[in-house]
Amino acid sequence: MGDFIAKYGVFxxxxxxxxxxxxxxxxxxxxxxxxxxALPLPAQPLDVEVIPLWFQVSLNQQIPDVRVYVQVVNxxxxxxxxxxxxxxxxxxxxxxxxxxxxxxxxRIPPRRSWPVTCRRTLLDAETKAVLALPWKDQLSAxxxxxxxxxxxxxxxxxxxxxLAIRGWISGLPSHAALTHAPKG
Numbered sequence: 396m397g398d399f400i401a402k403y404g405v406f407x408x409x410x411x412x413x414x415x416x417x418x419x420x421x422x423x424x425x426x427x428x429x430x431x432x433a434l435p436l437p438a439q440p441l442d443v444e445v446i447p448l449w450f451q452v453s454l455n456q457q458i459p460d461v462r463v464y465v466q467v468v469n470x471x472x473x474x475x476x477x478x479x480x481x482x483x484x485x486x487x488x489x490x491x492x493x494x495x496x497x498x499x500x501x502r503i504p505p506r507r508s509w510p511v512t513c514r515r516t517l518l519d520a521e522t523k524a525v526l527a528l529p530w531k532d533q534l535s536a537x538x539x540x541x542x543x544x545x546x547x548x549x550x551x552x553x554x555x556x557x558l559a560i561r562g563w564i565s566g567l568p569s570h571a572a573l574t575h576a577p578k579g
Contacts, residue, residue, distance in 0.1 A: 440470065441468075441470050442469075442470055442471055442546070442549075442551055442553070443467060443468065443469060443470065443471075443475065443542055443551055443553045444467070444468040444470065444553075444555075445465050445466075445467055445468075445540045445542060445553060445555040445558070446465060446466040446467075446468065446508075447463075447464075447465050447538050447540075447558045447559065447560035448464040448465055448466055448510070448560070449464050449560060449561055449562045449563075450462065450463045450464065450485060450487075450536060450538070450560055450561075450562030451464075451562055451563060451564075451565065452487075452490075452493075452517070452525055452562070452563075452564040452565070453565050453566060454517075454522065454525060454526065454564065454565065454566030454567060455565055455566025456566070458516050459516065459517040459522050459525075459566075460514055460515060460516045460517060461485065461493045461496055461514070461515060461517060461521075462496075462512055462513065462514045463482040463485055463496050463498075463512070463513040463514075463538065463540075463560070464510065464511070464512055464513075465480075465482070465498075465510075465511050465513070465540055466508050466509070466510055466511070467480065467501070467503060467508060467509050467511050467542060468507075468508040469503040469504070469505060469506065469507055469508065469509075469546070470506065471505060471506070471546045471549075471551075472505050472506065473505055473546040473547045473549075474502060474503065474504055474505055474546065475502070475503040475505075475544055475545075475546045475551060476500075476501075476502050476544050476545050476546070477500055477501045477502070477503065477511075477542060477543065477544035478500055478543055478544050478545075479497075479498075479500075479541065479542070479543040479544070480497075480498035480499065480500075480501060480511050480513060480540070480541070480542050480543075481495060481496065481497050481498060481513060481540070481541045482495075482496040482498070482513040482538060482539070482540050483495060483496075483539045483540065483541050483554075484537070484538070484539040484556075485536055485537075485538050485539075485560075486536055486537045486538075487534045487535070487536040487562070488534055488535050488536065489528055489529075489531070489534060490524060490525050490528050490534075490564070491520075491521050491524040491525065493515075493517075493521065495515070496513040496514065496515045497513060497514075497515060498511050498512060498513035498514070513540075525564060525567075526567070526568065528564065528567060529567075530564075530567045531563075531564075532563065533561055533562065533563050534561070534562055534563060534564065535559060535560070535561055536559075536560050536561075536562060537557070537558070537559065537560075538555075538558040538559070538560045539554070539555065539556040539557070539558065540553075540554075540555045540558065541553070541554050541555075542554075542555075
């Protein structure tokens with residue numbers, strides 16, 4: 396190996412200059428390629444978006460129910476015909492989880508948004524679990540929503556999970572206003 400270096404003069408004169416220029420360029424190219432691979436892919440434009448508004452659990456009516464209010468945004472240039480809007484999972488910080496709260500069918504004009512209400516009656520077990528909760532002004536909850544439909548001939552399906560939503564429970568017997576009511 397020493398004869399090769401001595402014969403061709405790799406580390407003398409011009410060989411040193413060439414190596415000092417080439418090595419940083421090769422290292423820089425390698426770093427740029429790695430940096431490009433680490434960049435996230437450009438985001439695809441949204442067709443439909445679900446924005447959580449609030450939820451309400453009503454115990455002070457003849458048939459207790461749960462309602463979830465969301466705003467569905469249609470970013471498409473065509474009318475969106477929703478065949479299914481369902482709050483698949485609503486989990487308040489306190490109390491039971493509510494599953495499969497249907498919202499029904501909706502038509503949303505192009506580039507518009509529409510308020511959607513998902514509603515169902517409470518099961519007896521859910522009502523009993525909610526009645527055992529202490530009264531609070533507001534609750535936070537985790538929400539998952541499924542949206543399905545078509546825009547023209549294009550099928551649209553969105554599953555929004557990990558959403559946060561605020562809401563309340565009305566009709567709890569331990570409500571603060573009820574504890575101060577005169578007994579008589």
